[in-house]
Amino acid sequence: MTDPPPTHDIEAVFREKGIPFTRQRRLIWEFFAGADRAATITEAADALRGDGVGQATVYRTVTLFSDLGLLARVQDRRGDICYTAPPIGHSHPLVCGVCRKVVRFDGDGDVRDLEARLGAESGFAIYGHHLEVYGICSECRTAKDGDHAG
Numbered sequence: 001m002t003d004p005p006p007t008h009d010i011e012a013v014f015r016e017k018g019i020p021f022t023r024q025r026r027l028i029w030e031f032f033a034g035a036d037r038a039a040t041i042t043e044a045a046d047a048l049r050g051d052g053v054g055q056a057t058v059y060r061t062v063t064l065f066s067d068l069g070l071l072a073r074v075q076d077r078r079g080d081i082c083y084t085a086p087p088i089g090h091s092h093p094l095v096c097g098v099c100r101k102v103v104r105f106d107g108d109g110d111v112r113d114l115e116a117r118l119g120a121e122s123g124f125a126i127y128g129h130h131l132e133v134y135g136i137c138s139e140c141r142t143a144k145d146g147d148h149a150g
């Protein structure tokens with residue numbers, strides 16, 4: 001059993017909301033969905049310039065995708081804002097702060113305990129969470145020789 005490709009699903013999301021899924025939006029989506037690491041808006045714009053997609057369009061579209069929950073906003077170790085496309089369904093990104101490689105995980109077994117405790121302590125009715133975890137991947141740790149950033 002394989003999941004349908006993300007492009008298939010994102011079109012359904014747009015259709016549902018009555019937002020046109022234009023050629024430019026498709027290109028921008030495919031850039032992020034096909035990447036195994038998070039990218040900045042500038043990097044996406046650089047990669048898509050040859051396809052006639054301008055930086056302002058990339059910026060607006062990434063903001064739209066982010067608002068729709070289709071792109072997660074993360075940061076690298078330098079503090080640069082990057083975006084990564086989650087697979088369809090609920091998961092969380094584990095982001096390498098150096099190379100921005102993204103690994104997805106489902107931590108909700110653990111998060112549920114925290115939510116239950118917070119709900120009990122605060123009296124809030126908890127309805128959701130937003131979780132990213134940051135680290136340095138094994139490749140970047142291996143490559144650390146000569147990296148004086150420590």
Ligand SMILES: [Zn+2]
Binds near residue numbers: 096136138140141
């Ligand atoms: Zn890395």
Ligand SMILES: [Zn+2]
Binds near residue numbers: 090091108131
């Ligand atoms: Zn979760």
